[in-house]
Amino acid sequence: MKFLLYTRLPLVAAGLALLPSTAFRPASIQATEAVSVWLTTGDQTKLLAQQPDISFAASSASASTTITLDDHTTYQTIDGFGAAMTGSAAYMLNQKMSASQRDALLSDLFTSSGIRLSFVRHSIGASDFSAYGDYTYDDVAEGQTDTGLSKFGLGNDLTDVVPMLKAALGKNNTLKVLGTPWSAPAWMKEAKSDGTHSVRGGGYLNTAYYQAYANYFVQYVRAYAAQGVPIYAMTLQNEPGNSAAYMSMRMDPGNEAAFLKNNIGPAFASASPAITTKLVVYDHNWDDKTPTINNYVESVLSDAAAASYAAGSAWHGYSDPSGIANMTTVHNAYPSKDIWFTEITGSVGSSFAGDLKWHMSNIIIGNTRNWAKSALEWNLALDQNSGPTNGGTNNCRGVVTINNSTGAVTRNVEYYALGHASKFVDPGAVRIASNSVAGGIEDVAFKNPDGSRVLIALNNSSASNTFQVSWNGQSFTYTLPAGAVATYKWNTSDVPLGRVFEISAKSNGKALEITGASSSNNALLRQATWGSAIQQKWHMVDAGNGYVRIVNQNSNKSLEIVGAGTTNGNQVEQYDWQSIANQYWLVQQQSDGTYRILNKNSGKALDTPSASEGANLQQWDWTGADNQRWWLSDQGAARTGSALATSSAALADTRLRVYPVPVAQELAFDYVTDTAETLQVQLLDALGRSALAAPAVAVQAGTTSVHLGAAGVAPGAYVLRVITRTGTLTQRVLVTQ
Known part of the structure; x- marks a missing residue:
């Protein structure tokens, strides 16, 4: 097949190959979605910097490297990305910054105006990064015990950690908090060789106090909840194979399994009300195959009674990155158990470029490609001297550095690495399939709960690399400099073209219809009991860039917000298609199978205010409630004539004239424009599938003939x-042979 264009006065002709397309996208529209691009380079000339948007187009021949995304192959659900609100980090935020400095930094870290971290870890008691020395929540003098936990209290946590966690939650109220103990209270541990007890230097939990320790964690979860900080999950022990000189405790696999199945698991389950905080095992390095660690995770999870209380395992990155694959090994053996990556630190003195590649390749991409639901860095903030410390190493680097004299903030490489994921990948997103090339273009892809897609790509090579991204029969090409990372995000509607739907509210089951079966402009949208009437039937027409227009089968008019309003409560009406933002909708499937329907102009969701028969529909801020979730029930193929063509006010006007009628061997049309522009041309069948797809067509002012x-x-x-x-022109075409 050939594609020819002719420009009259003067006449110009060019022959271009026409690309036939047989791909059918039953889950989404075929359109030129706009893709936002954010870039960080190793030379720091671009630091999470937004680049000009690019667009998908009909796929052409593959580049030397092609990343292919597959929405239909999904993996784990993402909990989030973040870092640890250690005692040191909380101290720097709370004690070394002015109120305005602190508020600005917390907004940058935890809101969408910045990198929007969604997951934090904190130590249950002190750790090796604490401003107030060693402490637990039940410390007593040497030789004393407190099995009844009468002296339990959050103590020093109330000075900085709790206030800063609450402040972070104030910025992001969906923030997940994970707790981890470095040591049990000293009196609960086995005595050292000199007969004394210490939270430092490892040592084991005394079996006589297993139940007291379980009760200690019940108290901890309740105490934090009382402070307004819900604990989403907790690990049983930080680095259980590490007998560090700072606060630490050993907990071998057999110890952890016993404590889990006999003590803490039953204690959480029997609490009133029951504690739903997830219990997570291990919390140590990727390489769990060493003699010291001894296949730790598998050993614990192979105990069925222990595994019944375990939500999954947590992992650190202080070992050969080849061990990342051990997380997949564990997943394959225990697919019902989740995996979290919970700690890695940056190091002072290393290069930005080298660390950017390492953290992106291993922490963001490597972990999530191996089933991790999270990727957490260590200290959220430290000072310029890598402190304050409590026995930890003196070369750790925080996600940000806060000057302990001025409060000035330096954003480190970890900030940008996290931001390339946390700013774009929403909690609840699922990882989707994509191919990755180690040492070349390494990548990972996600589908957010709102239906948007995210691709994170790293050029982990020493040369610039041009690659193609292929998704749903479309592609774009991009060039990444050596060592650079980019995040690509695009929105798209998740409904098929060419089908008729009943659209009904999840909250009450009532169907959308046009009031009075009207064919007039400004008739309002309301809800009513489904009766299979034509005014209750709808189809979606591609409006470009991932949006659709929602067209009533009876009137052939498009839904819009009354008066192009942008406030909550504005009602919805039908009107002739005008190709304005008020008539564009994003229809995105949710995890429960329903859809949310967002107006492009206002960004608000279609909403039913009540269960009443005949209630008018409105727009409202998205809350995720059932009155904003919609079932789409397929009622068959849409009408191919007036349903897919535009109305009398349509864009298929004097600018577009199709001939001959009917079409046989060749389809031609004249296009009239007053300025040079580029067209994209497709011939769609009754199901919305592309029968012909032309490449971009450059036209000049005047009349252009396209064949x-x-x-x-x-x-x-x-x-x-x-x-x-300026919009999309459509015209019905009858093909005969």
């Missing part, structure tokens, strides 16, 4: 779609 060879197109009714700089 498409149609010899290979099956006879039938089609819609010619021409995407212009």
Whole structure:
């Protein structure tokens, strides 16, 4: 087939290959989605910097490297990305910054105006990074015990850690908090060789106090909840194979399994009300195959009674990155158990470029490609001297550095590495399939709960690399400098074209319809009991860039917000298609199978205010409630004529004239424009599938004749779609052979 264009006065002709497309996207529209791009380079000339948008187009021949995304192959659900609110980090935020400095930094760290961290870890008691020395929540003098936990209290946590966690939650109220103990209270541990007890230097939990320790954690979860900080999950012991000189405790696999199944698991389950905080095992390095660690995770989870209380395992990154694959090994053996990555630190003195590649390759991409639901850095903040410390190493680097004299903030490489994920990948996103090339373009892809897609790509090579991204029969090409990382994000509607739907509210089951079966402009949208009436039937028409217009089968008019309003409570009406933002909708499938329907102009969701028969629909801020979730029930194929073409006020006006009628071997149309522009041309069948797809067509001011060879197109009714700089033109086409 050939694609030819002619410009009259003067006449210009060019022959270009026409690309036939047989791909059918039953889950989403075929459109030129705009893709936002954010870039960080190793030379720091670009630091999470937004680049000009790019667009998908019909796929062409593959580049030397092609990343192919597959929405239909999914992996783990993402909890989030973040770092640890250690005692040191909380101290720096709370004690070494002014109120305005602190508020600005917390906004940058935890809101969408910055990198929007969604997951934090904190130590249950002190750790090796604490401003107030060693402490637990039940410390007594040497030789004393407190099995009844009468002296339990959060102590020093109330000075900085709790206030800063609450402040972070104030910025992001969906923030997940994970707790981890470095040591049990000294009196609960086995005595050292000199008969004394210490929270330092490892040592084991005394079996006589297993139940007291379980009760200690019950108290901890309740105490934090009382402070307004819910604990999403907790690990049983930080680095259980590490007998460090700072606060630490050994807990071998057999100890952990016993404590889990006999003590803490039953204690959480029997609490009133029951404690739902997830219990997570291990919390140590990727390489769990050493003699010291001894296949730790598998050993614990192979105990069925212990495993019944375990939500999964947590992992650190202080070992050969080849051990990342051990997380997949554990997942394959225990697929019902989740995996979290919970700690890695940056180091002072290393290079930004080298660390960017290492953290992106291993912490962000490597971990999530191996089933991790989270990726957490260690200290959220430290001072310029890597402190304050409590026995920890003196070369650790925080996600940010806060000057302990001025409060000035330096954003470190970990900030940008986290930001490339946390700013774009929402909690609840699922990882979707994508191919990755180690040492070349390494990548990971996600589908957010709102239906948007995210691709994170790292050029982990020493040379610039041009690659193609292929998704749902479309592609774009991008060039990444050596060592650079980019995040790509695009929105798209998740509904098929060419089908008729009943749209009904999850909250009450009532169907959308146009009031009074009206065919007039400004008739309001309301809800009513489904009766299979034509005014209750709808189809979606591609409006470009991932959006659709929602068209009523009876009137052939499009839904819009009354008066192009942008406030909560504005009602919804039908109107002739005008190709304005008020008539564009994003229809995105949610995890429960329903859809949310967002107006492009206002960003608000279609919402039913009540269960009443005849209640008018409105728009409202998205809350995720059932009155904003919609079932789409397929009622069959849409009408191919007036349903897919535009109305009398349509864009298929004097700018577009199709000939001959009917079409046989060749389809041609004249396009009239007053300025140079680029068109995209497709011929769609009744199901919205592309029968012909032309490359971008550059036209000049005046009249341009475009000719498409149609010899290979099956006879039938089609819609010619021409995407212009101002909107989409459609025209019904009948093909005969």
